[in-house]
Amino acid sequence: MIDRDGYRPNVGIILCNWKNEVFWGKRVREHAWQFPQGGIKHGESPEAAMYRELREEVGLAPQHVRVLGRTREWLRYDVPDRWIRRESRGNYRGQKQIWFLLRLVGRDTDVWLRASGRPEFDAWRWSDYRVPMDTVIEFKREVYQRALGELAPYLNRRSPRGRQYRQLDRTEPAGALDRR
16 A cells, blocks of 8 residues: 555554663564564554554564554655565655554563564664664664654653553563574
């Protein structure tokens, strides 16, 4: 589903832990790190797509996270021609994304990279919220910076019940591959 301007609707997920570190996934068989993201299917809301992608790519269910915020507008990036499949050239320019900021309220061990039959990531880690963008593929960097900047104010807000999010025990090192 591509809009009239050539952009495919997509969601991006910034998952943070109780220390405000963010989840980075390493693409399978690549040295590229990124946040979870994926396309919005026809008739699917951005929030529904976010929960589906979270389950498929990271193995987390809605009860494992709290939504802290989302971007107000679509953030767009163009994909360089060399990255576009031949059959899509001409009508496809890139992606437009709604970004969500989530807090992990489960445990690190709830992350399961092999939740789907076609895993996106083969490793993961927690990193500082303001991680240098040199690990992100060049054409996505500006969108990552804009999403992180827009969503940063939500990090220290209180929960609806007026309490800070609770600290959770970490039972295994961050980034450990899932052993299930």
